[in-house]
Amino acid sequence: MKRFAQLFSAIDQSTKTTVKVTALAVYFQTAPHEDRMWTMALFSGRRPKRAVTTTKLREWASEAADIPLWLFEESYPIVGDLAETIALVLPANETSSDRSLSQWINALRDLSAVEEDARKAFVLEAWTELGGTERFVFNKLITGGFRMGVSQKLMTRALARATEKPEAELAHRLMGNWHPDDTTWEALIEAEDASADASRPYPFYLAYALEDTPDALGETGNWRAEWKWDGIRGQLILRDGAHFVWSRGEELMTDRFPELARAVDFLPPGTVLDGELLVWQAASDRPDSFNALQKRIGRKTVPKKLLSEAPVVLHAYDLLEWQGHDLRQTPFGERRHLLETACAALPPDAPVRLSPQLDFESWDDLAELRSVARDENAEGIMLKRSQSPYLVGRRKGDWWKWKLDPLTIDAVMIYAQAGHGRRANLFTDFTFAVWNGNDLVPFTKAYSGLTDAEFREITKWVRKNTLQRFGPVRQVTPHHVFEIAFEGIQASPRHKSGVALRFPRMSRWRQDKPLQEANTLDDLNDMLRIYG
Template structure:
């Protein structure tokens, strides 16, 4: 655990990629196999289940620290992170511990089945034996809230440095439905047949946002264009007579889209498609909004009525594997040609549609097409160089997303909540409202878009202008106006305002704008009429 705590501290305290990569590579080169395997699992979101409720942890921590529970709760509200609060209020550890990370995780998972007295004895013993960063990490693990700022790309780069294996191969190995319970370090990272899992997807190729003019990309004939759809990016894998659906976030979503099983009837075994999952009824010229797709996302089982009301198709725009052969190294134009041949004779009942290419003679013509994206239920245009291979991760140069400018509305901040991690001492999560007559009606939350300096400034203001407290949330004096950017809007009976925004974020702090000039609920309704 000491070795892992040192690694975590180095990563958590640095913003430099080279420092994080070097620390990870050093760790992967020296740590025991079981610890290396669990480190990859933890850093990729495969956390142990919560073993103890946060209510009990707060009670036990206050008891061990010899302070009343109300004082612990006040401290928690200031610190903003439960694991850190517990680590700070507890007395210094009385003994030392040399157990490994994997030993601690095994012990944590074992108490999951024990009664509350046994759990309490284990937790108190652990607090006595662990100190500093080790105690903090233990608290994170036991609450199921362990997270760290390490991207998959950074981790594969460090593994490549430690193992001398290619990054692309390691990225492929780490994807898929694996867990430390059903694999080993050798099988996952070192063995020659580590990629034999039929369900394993390929690492997704991610595009950069186009901020300059498209003319800077060169000759338009070197590029291909298509809509940037507003759905869920996914891979449909057909192998060994089975189908698998993976999201870009490496989540296996097969059971949520049973209609895609019909793809086995129309495409050969050994096919992997990259595309967008969209709700698209047969009688509609364009896909439904993302709001329709949300009804499918959280479902582990899908009732027949929902399958009928919100039918999902894969809008395919790339072909990664064909007849069992990995073709990612081929130019995009060649992969696209094969994809078009594969989809040429698909019947209407097939759950796959070919994403159309957008013809354009010059960049001005494409700009004119892009301006109609919202009418097509798209977010903008994708640009792909015709000779580009399918790479892993976010690479600049060959794939660009040219999104429409976001919709915006001016709103009043009425609630504030502390952030997490390095921003735990700052108020970063805000609730915003618009006017409905003389009343402010909350309609969205946002937590990104400001600089650290602006967050510090608004935090100081929140502390001086709090009207009420509701746990970690503070109601503040209505005063500040923010310009909120968003990608889409939909009707939502779950919200008091009656609307829900897609990807809301703070575009800028309108310190120049008085409170009374914020937008109204009627303005939101007009957005809904036009774009909903």
């Protein structure tokens, strides 16, 4: 734990990428193999399950600190982080532990099998045994809130320096459903054949948003264009007679989309497709809205009725592996030609469809096509350089997304709630309403889009204009109008307004606009009819 706590401090105390990479590389060269595996797991979201509820931790921490529980509860929202609050209220302790990171994690996981009294005794003893950063790290592990400023890309770079293996190869090794419980450092990182796991996907290549028109990209003949679909980015993997479906977030979703099992009947083993999972309605021969897909996302098993109402297909737009050969270094134009060949013989009812490319001769032609993207239930246009390889992560230059301008509506702030972490002292989470006659009807929440200075200004106003408190939420005097930007709108019987927005955020604080000129519920319903 001591070595890991030192790594934590080195990363937490610096904003420089070079410092973080160096600290991680040294750690991966010197730490025990089991600790290396758990460090990679923690940094990639594979945290152990929480063995103690936060309610009990707060009670035990206030008892150990000899302060009343109400004082701890008042301190918690000010600090904004439970692990840090516990570390701050406990008496100072300079001792350290000889247990390794993996030993502490295993001990925490064993708590789920013991009675509450034994859990409490273990936690209190750990707080006594651990001091400084080690205690803080322990609190992070037990609260399940372990997050650090380390991206997968940064961690891969550090691993490449520590092992002298190519970054792209390591990124591929780290993809998939691995866990420290079922693999080793040798098998995952050092072994020569790390592709034995047939289900392992390739790291996704991500596009940057085009901030202006594409004129600066040069000759149109060097580029391919296609719709940017509003679905779930995924890879369909066909290997060893089986199929696997992975999301961009490295979640295995095979069981959630059983329709795709039939792909093995139409495509050969050794095929990996990159594309968009969409609900496809055969009657209209077009994708349904993201709202239809949401019904499928959270289900581990899918009933026949839902399979019939919301059938899913993979709209394939790239071919990463063909007949067992990795094609990622092949230029996109050639990969696309192979993809078209592979999809040419697919029957109409196949669970895979070829995503069409858009014909254009000038950037003005493409802009005109982009203007009707919503008619195709698309979010905009993707641009890909014909000669581009399939890279790892987000890279500028070869792939761009030219999204539609967001929809907007002016709304009134009626509730406010404090943020978390460094914004725990600011009101950053707001509820917004539109007019329905003389009443204000809440319809969405938003917490991003303002500058820190604007958040500080609105926080001062909230504190002076609170009408009622409902726990952490404050009802405020209706006064301020904000422009709310969003990507889509759909009907929602769960909301009082009858609508739900996709990706709402605050795009402008309309201090120039009086309360009475905010939009109405009729305006929202008009948008629902047009864009829903």
